[in-house]
Amino acid sequence: MIIILLGPPGAGKGTQAKTLSQRLKIVHISTGDILREAIKTNTSLGQEAAKYVERGELVPDNLVTRMARERLSCDDTKEGFILDGFPRNLAQAESLDEFFNSNGLLDYSVIYLETSENTIIKRLTGRRICKSCQAVYHLINAPSNKQGVCDACGGELYQRPDDSEATIKNRLQVYERLTAPVVAYYSHKGKLLHISADNEADKVIAGILKFLKVNDSCEISL
Ligand code: AP5
Secondary structure, X not given: OEEEEEOOOOOOHHHHHHHHXXXXXXXXXXXXXHHHXXXXXXXXXXXXXXXXXXXXXXXXXXXXXHHHXXXXXXXXXXXXXXXXXXXXXXXXXXXXXXXXXXXXXXXXXXXXXXOXXXXXXXXXXXXXXXXXXXXEEEOOOEOOOEOOXXXXXXXXXXXXXXXXXXXXXXXXXXXXXXXXXXXXXXXXXXXXXXXXOOOOHHHHHHHHHHHOOOOOOOOOOO
16 A cells, blocks of 8 residues: 655644554655654765755755655565655656656555644644654643653653744745645546545544545554
């Protein structure tokens, strides 16, 4: 099973992808996570990407597309995968089509998490992430048991530097200009499920699983 999650920053792509990955037992591939890891470990890709990520701009296509193709070619994608944060403009969508076609991957689903701006701002300004295991929390919607400490590993929680209000505004503008056309691209192909992601996370996942015709009441192995 191949799933592409589209949606604005803060729509809940990472949150839904994590649950889907556990339920469907397929790998979750987030280009944002890969880039943040490269920045943290100061690789040459990370050094190049950092200035774009900090400002909420897209990292150049040549870097991201190569990175995505390499990741999609790893053995753990054989049973399927969930793409979160890629493709993010029409050039990336076309490049992904090329990759799918040349690898015989013709069956995939695209899920668009539709979200209001008000929800996005609240979700992103309240998001906190564990420095050690990258678990995602929210100050109000999904707080940790002890403030500032990860429930899973005891690591310190931090706010992503690009979750400041000024950078969120820029990310939203970039999304409208470059990523929103990707939604129309898949809609024209008849591949798109629209789902209201303003709802609680449980309701959103139930809608996605219904669309994918996966029984919500049990774990499945594909
Ligand atoms: P990326 O990491 O992809 O960021 P994004 O698309 O802006 O998305 P987010 O991670 O901010 O949000 P999300 O939708 O995953 O929400 P989440 O589930 O965490 O990219 C970061 C940067 O990397 C980009 O700006 C760019 O520079 C670069 N980049 C990445 N990919 C690229 C590409 N392909 N090309 C070029 N550059 C690229 O949820 C947010 C919060 O809300 C959490 O606290 C969560 O707990 C809470 N929440 C989630 N769902 C719900 C719900 N239903 N109800 C209540 N709370 C909820």
